Amino acid sequence: xxxxxxxxxxxxxxxxxxxxxxxxxxxxxxxxxxxxxxxGVAIVEVGHGNGLGASSLQLGESATPDxxxxxxxxxxxxxxxxxxxxxxxxxxxxxxxxxxxxxxVDVVRVASHCTEADICERHISFSRSMGVxxxxxxxxSHMISPALLLEQARKMESYGxxxxxxxxxxxxxxxxxxxHRVEALVDGLSIAVGFxxxxxxxxxxxxxxxxxxxxxTLLDGCARGFGAGAGxxxxxxxxxxxxxxxxxxxxxxxxxxxxxxLAEQALMKEIPVIRSVSxxxxxxxxxxxxxxxxxxxxxxxxxxPRDVFFELxxxxxxxxxxxxxxxxxxxxxQRAAKxxx
Amino acid sequence: MTQSNRKLKVAxxxxxxxxxxLLIKALRSPYLECGAFIGRxxxxxxxxxxxxxxxxxxAEGIDYIVKNPDCCDLVFDATSAKSHLEHAPIFKKLxxxxxxLTPAKIGLMSVPSVNLADSLVEDNVNxxxxxxxxxxxxxxxxxxxxxxxxxxxxxxxIASRSAGPATRQNLDEYIKTxxxxxKEFSGAKRTKAILNLNPxxxxxxxxxxxxxxxxxxDIAKLGGMLTGLVEKIRKYVPGYExxxxxxxxxxxxxxxxxxxxxxxxxxxxxxxxxxxNCAAIAMAExxxxxxxxxxxxxxx
Numbered sequence: 029x030x031x032x033x034x035x036x037x038x039x040x041x042x043x044x045x046x047x048x049x050x051x052x053x054x055x056x057x058x059x060x061x062x063x064x065x066x067x068g069v070a071i072v073e074v075g076h077g078n079g080l081g082a083s084s085l086q087l088g089e090s091a092t093p094d095x096x097x098x099x100x101x102x103x104x105x106x107x108x109x110x111x112x113x114x115x116x117x118x119x120x121x122x123x124x125x126x127x128x129x130x131x132x133v134d135v136v137r138v139a140s141h142c143t144e145a146d147i148c149e150r151h152i153s154f155s156r157s158m159g160v161x162x163x164x165x166x167x168x169s170h171m172i173s174p175a176l177l178l179e180q181a182r183k184m185e186s187y188g189x190x191x192x193x194x195x196x197x198x199x200x201x202x203x204x205x206x207x208h209r210v211e212a213l214v215d216g217l218s219i220a221v222g223f224x225x226x227x228x229x230x231x232x233x234x235x236x237x238x239x240x241x242x243x244x245t246l247l248d249g250c251a252r253g254f255g256a257g258a259g260x261x262x263x264x265x266x267x268x269x270x271x272x273x274x275x276x277x278x279x280x281x282x283x284x285x286x287x288x289x290l291a292e293q294a295l296m297k298e299i300p301v302i303r304s305v306s307x308x309x310x311x312x313x314x315x316x317x318x319x320x321x322x323x324x325x326x327x328x329x330x331x332x333p334r335d336v337f338f339e340l341x342x343x344x345x346x347x348x349x350x351x352x353x354x355x356x357x358x359x360x361x362q363r364a365a366k367x368x369x
Numbered sequence: 370m371t372q373s374n375r376k377l378k379v380a381x382x383x384x385x386x387x388x389x390x391l392l393i394k395a396l397r398s399p400y401l402e403c404g405a406f407i408g409r410x411x412x413x414x415x416x417x418x419x420x421x422x423x424x425x426x427x428a429e430g431i432d433y434i435v436k437n438p439d440c441c442d443l444v445f446d447a448t449s450a451k452s453h454l455e456h457a458p459i460f461k462k463l464x465x466x467x468x469x470l471t472p473a474k475i476g477l478m479s480v481p482s483v484n485l486a487d488s489l490v491e492d493n494v495n496x497x498x499x500x501x502x503x504x505x506x507x508x509x510x511x512x513x514x515x516x517x518x519x520x521x522x523x524x525x526x527i528a529s530r531s532a533g534p535a536t537r538q539n540l541d542e543y544i545k546t547x548x549x550x551x552k553e554f555s556g557a558k559r560t561k562a563i564l565n566l567n568p569x570x571x572x573x574x575x576x577x578x579x580x581x582x583x584x585x586x587d588i589a590k591l592g593g594m595l596t597g598l599v600e601k602i603r604k605y606v607p608g609y610e611x612x613x614x615x616x617x618x619x620x621x622x623x624x625x626x627x628x629x630x631x632x633x634x635x636x637x638x639x640x641x642x643x644x645x646n647c648a649a650i651a652m653a654e655x656x657x658x659x660x661x662x663x664x665x666x667x668x669x
Contacts, residue, residue, distance in 0.1 A: 084561055085580035085621050086524045117564040120541040141527060143568040147537045171568075328618065344569035351524050351578035355613055355625055 034275045035146045035246040037135075037193075037222070038064055038263055039073035041101070042113055044254035046077035046317045048297055051091045054100045059294050060251070061104035063287035068279045069263075071111045071135050074101040077317060078258060078348065079113030079139065083126035086350050087317075094124065098131040099279045105162040109134035113165070114155075115348065116140060116147045116287035121154050125254060129158050137193065138184075139165035141346045142172050145180040156188040157269040163222065163246075167347050170200040170313055174212035181213055191220030191246060196235065197317075197347055199228025199258055199310040203238035204334055210242035222246030225261040228310025232261035233269055240275060251291035252299050255318060257309055257316030259300030312341030321353050331364060376402040376665050377657035380440055380465075382431060382448030382456065384408025384415035385471055386533060387642060391445055392419055392636035394650045399664035400657035401650070404440040406431050418634065431456050438463050442660075443653055449535060450542060457493055466656060467493040469648045472542040478550050480505045481651040482601040488652060489659055498543050499641035500525035500562060501550040502648050503577040503609070506602055507624050510594045512555035515622075517584035521557040523547065524580070526565045528572035531639035540564060557581070574629050575640035576612070581622040591615045591622070605651035606630065606644050618629060 041060055045052050057074060064072050074097050076082040076090045083090035101110050112133050117140075119125060125136070136155040138148045148164060149316075155162045164184030169177055181192040196210060206231060213221045223239035225232035225248070235246050249266040253259030264287075267279050292299060305323060309316055314337050322340075326333035339356050379401050381388050388408070392415075395401045403440040419426050425440070427433040433438060443466040446453050453473035456524045460467040469476055478491030479485075483506055488494045497505065502525040512518055536543070547562035567573050592615050602609045608629030615624045630636070630643030637643075 084524075084563060085520070085522045085582070086563055086578070116540050117544075117566070120544050122541065122545075141566065141568065144537075144566050147540055147566065150538065150541070189391070325620070344567070344575075346565065346567055348563070348565045349524075349526055349567065351580075351623075351625065352526070352576075354578075354618060354623060355576075358613055 032271055032275050033245065034240055035070045036263070036267065036277050037071040037073060037111060037246055037248050038069045038250065039113070039248055039260070040064070040250040040254050040295070042073040042075045042079065042332050043077060043250055043256055043260055044295060046076070046256035046320070047254055047300060048295070049320060050076050050083065050088045052295065052359060053090055056295050057092065057097055057100045058104045060291055061101045063074060063290045065105045065108045067283035067287050069108050070278065070341045072101065072103060072105060072108045073100060073111040073113060075112055078118060079115050080128055082115065088166030092259070095127060095131060098128055098133065102132040109161070111135035111137060114138050115149055116151050118348070121151060125154065127150060129160060133160060135161045135163065135175045137163045138164045139167050142166040142169045142177060142180060145183040148184060152184065152187040152189050162189050163193055164171070165193045165195055165289070167195045168197045168315060169194040169209065170196060170198060170205065171340065171344070174209045177209055178212045178216040181217055185217055185219050189219060191222055192217065193222035193246060193248070193335065195224040196226050197315050199226030199316055200313045201235050202231060203234050206235045206238045207242045210239050210244045214243035220245050222248070224248040226255065226258065226316050227260060227300070227302060228258045228306045228316060231266055236261045237264055237269060237273070240273070241268065251288040252293060252296065254300060257319040258302040258306035279323055305333050305337065308337045312337045314340045314345065315347035317347060318350065318353065321350050325353050325357045329361040331357060331360045335360055372661040373663045375662065376400055377443060377653065377660065378402055378404040378441045379443045379445060379661050380405040380407060380434055381445045381447065382407050384413050384419070385447065386635055387646060388447040389415035389418050390642060391447060391646050391649065392422070392424065393633040394646055396422065396635070397588045398650060398654060400654045400662055405433060431459055432487065434465070435459065441465060443468065443656060445471055445649055445653070448657050460608060461492065468652055469493060470645060470649055472498060472539065472546040478553060479652055481605060481648050481655070482506045482598055483554060483633065484508045485655055487535050489655060494652060496645050496649050497550040498547045499575070499645045500543070500564065500577055501547045502644045503575065503626055503628050504579050505550050505554045507595065507626065508551045508555035508557070509581045510591060510598055511581045511622065512557065514587060514590040514594050515581070517658060518555055518557040518581060520559045520582040520611045521551050521555050522561040522563070523551060523577055524563040524565065525575065525577040525641070527575050527641045528638050529566045529568040530573070531551040531641055532566055532574050533634070564653040572636065572638040574627050574638050576625060576627050583622060586617050586622050588615050588617060594655070595624070606647045608640055609644070
């Protein structure tokens with residue numbers, strides 16, 4: 029167990045943007061980058077909650093455009109690598125990826141829904157050809173079995189990914205779900221395996237521990253858990269727990285605790301908590317990032333947001349399909365009106 | 370020369386899903402007959418289907434049309450953008466009209482419910498993209514009825530199984546072409562296209578959501594124009610419907626459309642593939658009428 033290394037990738041400034049409707053400003057990005065950099069975080073991810081090129085009416089518009097967020101982060105990172113999240117279908121190579129790489133991105137994580145790895149081929153191979161570090165990300169990974177997840181991860185490996193991160197985008201997993209998937213991936217891939225936890229069921233840290241124990245070598249964590257919905261694995265807790273377990277992360281404990289304090293003060297309107305709708309979102313297996321739009325739309329249509337989540341789950345709606353919330357809300361409201369007559 | 374008692378002869382280049390579905394639609398048309406169904410391999414599923422329907426087939430690619438110029442007056446090109454760039458000058462030289470179903474975008478972008486008349490004078494028209502065919506009529510209506518259209522965004526969701534390898538490899542081209550089409554037809558200052566693949570089973574129908582930011586939304590005016598447009602679209606895409614809106618929600622105009630396909634060669638959920646084919650057939654039939662062809666007995 030001793031001497032096992034875990035790479036920490038920190039998407040506070042990307043996933044956290046979900047929690048503040050993509051409103052993070054340049055000064056906030058600069059301040060947190062400095063703090064994470066001095067703590068020794070390996071990778072700092074920056075951008076819109078859904079990644080590069082995702083600022084939209086569908087998902088919410090960014091207060092800070094991609095190029096500005098990246099330039100700011102670059103100027104404030106000395107030892108940490110600068111990372112981005114890229115979803116094909118939202119971000120294109122010409123419009124988004126090339127300009128981002130010109131601004132000094134070190135790590136590109138190309139993400140798709142867990143069954144759609146082949147839409148990542150061009151973005152992965154392009155990024156590799158530009159000489160940056162490239163990971164594949166499989167989102168909403170609870171929706172398929174470990175065997176199918178491996179099949180998709182293998183595709184990413186074949187396109188040139190140097191590692192694959194699977195994401196518990198709905199916060200649906202319990203530790204043994206994570207263990208089975210990490211084992212399948214470690215066994216079947218010759219590249220690194222990473223895990224990104226959400227905290228809807230209060231298990232983000234426990235699930236991350238299970239991932240490390242089963243052989244994952246990269247873990248995502250956000251300061252105070254700052255992320256979509258109920259938040260992610262809480263970075264400073266994760267670092268402390270890994271230290272107790274005997275893993276090395278290269279992160280200075282005091283400094284990451286300071287960074288988390290700073291994040292709480294400078295970035296957050298509220299510290300992520302597991303609200304009742306987030307529990308339902310985790311149970312229903314719906315992307316945690318839906319919490320804010322579901323809450324808003326349910327209020328407008330005077331319906332129970334929990335019903336909306338279960339209906340979205342029944343329809344197997346994936347991350348990025350936020351527009352469907354409106355359709356579901358309209359349908360539920362009509363059903364309710366009929367029931368009253 | 371009288372055309373009144375014969376159909377317009379068309380060739381279909383490309384024997385994949387799109388080409389094969391087009392074939393079935395062309396055979397049903399009272400205005401069109403298929404002079405040649407052309408691919409690269411006689412054993413492909415599309416070729417086998419065409420053979421079973423008694424259609425003249427060839428695996429020679431465009432060479433077949435060069436050698437047999439009488440096989441058609443019009444070509445549907447359902448190959449790839451790269452191939453269409455090579456094919457287009459040959460069609461021109463041979464005097465064949467071309468309906469381009471690839472994202473090559475050499476010719477005028479054509480959406481039959483919006484610019485059918487303008488398209489008639491062109492010898493090469495481009496059918497934009499599936500998401501473009503579904504959303505551009507709505508974007509056009511927004512452009513016509515609203516003032517100061519600052520931004521239009523279209524989010525399409527399609528069933529994973531309706532997205533073949535070519536679609537998956539060409540998401541960036543899809544986005545670019547759809548954004549260009551939205552801009553051209555709506556006059557919006559900025560446009561954005563997003564594509565989501567949903568793997569749920571049973572497969573989801575194609576849907577597109579159109580968002581717009583305008584100065585002062587006039588929903589009544591937009592709704593009125595959309596009613597007329599949808600009627601026009603449904604003449605060639607019967608499964609097209611507005612399932613939500615127009616409404617204003619969170620300071621955005623929102624309209625949501627669903628497209629169920631005819632289920633000819635492709636399953637009904639693949640409305641994305643159906644709508645671009647229906648649009649291409651509508652275009653070809655209009656050429657036929659323009660050239661003086663009368664509807665003939667429907668044989669198949």
